[in-house]
Amino acid sequence: MKQSSRGMIATVHYRGREAFDETLVMSLLDFLSIRFAGVFFTISDATNDELVRMLQADDRCKTLMIAAKGAGDARRRAVTAAKAECPNLSSFQLCDFDRLLTWYDYFPDELSHMSRLPVEKDTYCILGRTPDAFDSHPYAWRVTESLVNQVAEKLFQIDHVDITAGSAIFATSLIDIFLKDNRGRLNDGEWPRIVLANGGKLTYQACDGLCYASRNHDGMSDDPARQLTERLQIAAAITQSLYDERR
Secondary structure, three states, X not given: OOOOOEEEEEEEOOOOOOOOOHHHHHHHHHXXXXXXXXXXXXXXXXXXXXXXXXXXXXXXXXXEEEOOOOHHHHHXXXXXXXXXXXXXXXXXXXXXXXXXXXXXXXXXXXHHHHOOOOOOOOEEEEEEEOHHHHHOOOHHHHHHHHHHHHHHHHHHOOOOOOOOOOEEEEEHHHHHHHHOOOOOOOOOOHHHHXXXXXXXXXXXXXXXXXXXXXXXOOOOOOOHHHHHHHHHHHHHHHHHHHHOOOO
């Protein structure tokens, strides 16, 4: 299979809540190395030591160790490093590593299709969830993220958009634009908002592979009230990023 001119970027923050599937990880790396022209991982310093050693020793991917300072920081560092490593690639796909494992595990054909999905210059394609994929998530995620998505739908004028899955495909030409003065705790709303404000184009693709599995657990409290409170705080941060610099 001929490689695309697209790179894959993933953020790794796996604290060992459960044993990871070494065979699945190796199979995923084979899959990505065939379908993407470059594979880049930022790995938090809180990640399981065995997984860190495995990824660092594998020549099918490039890795960068970073301090665990949240998803927004990890994604900014990942995109910056990937662009520096392969500036000639036309586009990149971004996804959290645990979600990437689930995507490959359940919907590998769809993930393969994403490597070939056309994305024009100055275009940012938000990758969200199909209704079935969204409904597979815990209640606290669904009830809070649905509110964020309602705000995003009105601001971006994209019907049924889901911005809270943490995944996107974007033209390399946009990276310097959406990373400039970038400071949000989470980039889910911030990056599309910056792209649109600077004359870029937003598109949307719903995916089955962004479904929920036990490995995608967020590590927050199992107490229902506490978990809902924590997810509300995340939703508020994403919503606020949709409005920064709009006043």
